[in-house]
Amino acid sequence: MLEAISGQYLKSIIFSVQLSAVTALLGMLFGSLVAIAIVSLDRMRGLRNVMVGYSAVAANLGGIPLAFAFISSLGMQGLYTKMLSAIGINLTDLGFKISDFSGIVIVYLYFQIPLMTLVMLPAVDGLKITLKEAAANLGANSRQYWRRVGIPLLSPSLLGGFLLLFANAFAAYATAFALSAGGSRLVSVQIRFFLQGNTITGKSNLGYALAAWMVIVMIVAMSGYLGLRQISERWRK
Amino acid sequence: MEDMNTDSVALQLSALRKSFGSTVALSQFNLDIASGELVTLLGPSGCGKTTALRIAAGFEQPDSGVVRLLGTDITQLPAHKRNMGMVFQNYSLFPHMNVLGNVGFGLKVRGVQASDCAERSAAAIERVRLGGMGDRYPHQLSGGQQQRVALARALVIEPQLLLLDEPLSALDAKVRAELRDEIRALQSDTGISTIFVTHDQDEALSISDRICVMKDGEVQQIGTPREIYFKPANNFVARFVGAMNEIPSATVAEGNRPPNSTMLLRPDAVTVCARGEVGSLDAEVAGQHFGGSTTMVRLQLELSGVVVSAQLLSRSINLSVGDKVGVVLNTNEAIVEP
Amino acid sequence: MNRQKLWAKLVLLIVGTFYVLPMLAMARFSFQRVPVIKLGWGTILKGWTIQPMLDAVTSSRFLDAAWLSVRLAVFTALLSMVLLVPTAIYVHVRLKKARPFIEILSILPYVVPPIALVVGISGAMRNIVPSFIASPYSLVPFYVIISLPFSFRSLDIGLSSIDIKTLVEASRSLGAGWIRTIRSVILPNLKVGIVNSSFLTFAVVLGEYTIASLLLKFTLPAYMAESQGNNPQGTFTVGLLLLVVSAALLGVMNRFTRKKGAVVPTVGI
């Protein structure tokens, strides 16, 4: 157990945690904005259906096909890589590489944003219009409403969504594996390295230990998620 | 042309019109609220009461017409600058704040100092008889208590106008009557001009200084509860407020009635006597509906077969179905419609 | 008001573009035989072909993998339904108090990442039933587990939306026995839930790579990982195909489910 949190393995755990945190944070931000945008444009009926439908699909995408889509977009030979370099923006010079931190973040956002949208929609729907009116009636302007009512009311869902996204990214494996052709520093990919199918490498215990640490991180994240969900459900009544 | 007596008029709604798509929610809506007065908007569901209230509060813009507060045109003023306290049917308390937080909200956003704010909130909570419950959360309160908090929240900002949209509809009968009286008492004490929306005529009759009866987005009659009850301006008001018998004039052998008209008569203007008394019609008891202190007796007139209802003191009668009795219609109180 | 709406439209536009662009690039790469370097206005219409896709989908490796994936998906969906439908009904009718437990159950695959799951179970099984791991169907139990939150959630939502308890009581009080109650009252009402649940299970199984690769089973995603090198275009078309199929499954399911935001099932990739 302890070897698994030392040296390069600790680094890979930290790398995974950082990656998950960053994608969860960005996913939370954009996903919530999308949810709020959908609700505020509720008059446009079809829009909501399209966005919710696509989000349900995209949140479940991932794995190898998604990696392929991004390799053909932003990989070394990607369509947009070339288009950008045609207008003088060289992604490689900017330190961007699809198999690296920045690249994985962008790819993960493809399923993190829609997942957050789906998590937040019921909460944003639950921000009853009458609460906004009650606040306005009591003299609150739009900014005061969001600061004192809107965001506090959404905060359990926001935080819960963050933890869910974190866990989602932390467990993800196939996408990163395909992006990096097996060479990634993610914990999940490292575990795989120790447990090549049936062959028991000398270090399979290390694999088990890493897996156990993964579960521990996940339990912490998910119990937080469950607790927060309960609070927000009580408020929504 | 400004209104002549702006001093005593708190709120003036003039010629309001509002439609949603093809639905006309309000048309030619005029209403003045005198200061310190409690006016009720009464009408069937969907007649535009909420729309009128929301226009007053600034949540909806009228298609045309003017809203004046103390003589100033506020039609374009955003809701949060209007200083009106509103109480919603579904309470609309902020679920993440306790009672104190909810009540203090309006003061906080006005930048009132924390200590002052706490003091005034506590006083308001005391006034709606929720003393000691300041740190409870909305989900820990009953419906009646939640509505009290909403009331305190609306009153604490010392609004120029109090707007109540069916505040009692979600409550059970006993709490409803209790809170109704409390609202009235609070309103009289504070002297805040108030619009009270309800579809319940009993509520309207008991609480109001004046009632504005509405139908399909139009005002039918504005008057004191007595006027509305005893001198309804038209059939709709007559039928909507209080129970009403509709009796074909031909049934009543009296020369001065137009032959093919209908007579509207309140059940409390119908009395029962022994058969054959002077001026009575022969009838048979067809059914009765015990309502506590009074009983509603349904009587079938023998000549015409018409059924009339009589509201009688329960203590004074002892009837059963099939009894042959006499009925006196107190036609002086009748309203004849052509 | 208006400014706020503009802002909302802008957000949706940006995110929508982000959703669409990678798919477009992938489609181009799959169907156009022109290296990105040579792309320009002159070549934009040249070289479009479905030959790589045809090569890929007619290769025996692909067919083997696809056939295995489909079988696995069907068996997983069947086994899931056989296990979950009675459980879900029982929980709803008799064990309302088990809801918190269900909440936990429904996020189990998040708590136990697939990679950890396979490490645990296969480690144990290898010692007990060595042949278990060898069969391709050894994936089915794993897949039942990892699709649990999605499959169970859909059933759970389906049951929650119809107040099953009252229905059962009404049916029983009218003299129907248990079998009859389930057959003619519960199942017809649960149809949508069952369809949704099966579709989701399908989508999960078709895309699952982690466990398959660890247990060295040759499923569709494994095929894609393998042939990425020798026929990249063909492989990408298969990837695209898989995306379209999953999207279609989920899309159909979404149409079935009317309840807003009720479907939040997500695959821990």
Ligand SMILES: Nc1ncnc2c1ncn2[C@@H]1O[C@H](COP(=O)(O)OP(=O)(O)O)[C@@H](O)[C@H]1O
């Ligand atoms: N936001 C809205 N959109 C469309 N129609 C509305 C809206 N608000 C009210 N209406 C319609 O306007 C009419 C009056 O509604 P309302 O003022 O709520 O009636 P009340 O409060 O008297 O029951 C109804 O026919 C209602 O359907």
Ligand SMILES: [Mg+2]
């Ligand atoms: Mg209303």
